[in-house]
Amino acid sequence: MRMRNRTTVRSSFAISGFDCDPSEITHALGIVPTRTSTEAPDRSGFKYWEFDQKEIDSVFVEEHVAKIIERLANSSHTIMESPIFKTKNVELNIFVIAKVSENDIGVRMCLSPEISKYLSDHCINLVIDG
Numbered sequence: 001m002r003m004r005n006r007t008t009v010r011s012s013f014a015i016s017g018f019d020c021d022p023s024e025i026t027h028a029l030g031i032v033p034t035r036t037s038t039e040a041p042d043r044s045g046f047k048y049w050e051f052d053q054k055e056i057d058s059v060f061v062e063e064h065v066a067k068i069i070e071r072l073a074n075s076s077h078t079i080m081e082s083p084i085f086k087t088k089n090v091e092l093n094i095f096v097i098a099k100v101s102e103n104d105i106g107v108r109m110c111l112s113p114e115i116s117k118y119l120s121d122h123c124i125n126l127v128i129d130g
Helices: 022-029 061-073 113-121
Strands: 008-016 048-052 091-099 124-129
Touching: 008 061, 022 048, 061 091, 061 113, 061 124, 113 124
Parallel strands: 091 124
Antiparallel strands: 008 048, 008 091
């Protein structure tokens, strides 16, 4: 018997376009990143700092975003407190990447007003790919 494929969703938070050493962002947030660029920028030509959210078993985008926001809220400093994040070219992104199985309808993309407000207040882009 063939097993049913499942939709899998992973998420991450990334900062790009900064001029400082990525270790300064680690210090500013008190969060250890999963990946950084020191001298090798990403495809866009920018340095980046990123952490992956531990996988949660949910197809609801809001649950993934809420976990990342919770982690940011529990960091030693907020994004708004650090001058690093006020630089013109700095981009803050939450990525939600779904691998949708052929037997599933995909991810559920509804955000509460509170989550939407947090993203807006902190100038965080939400990028959904699936």
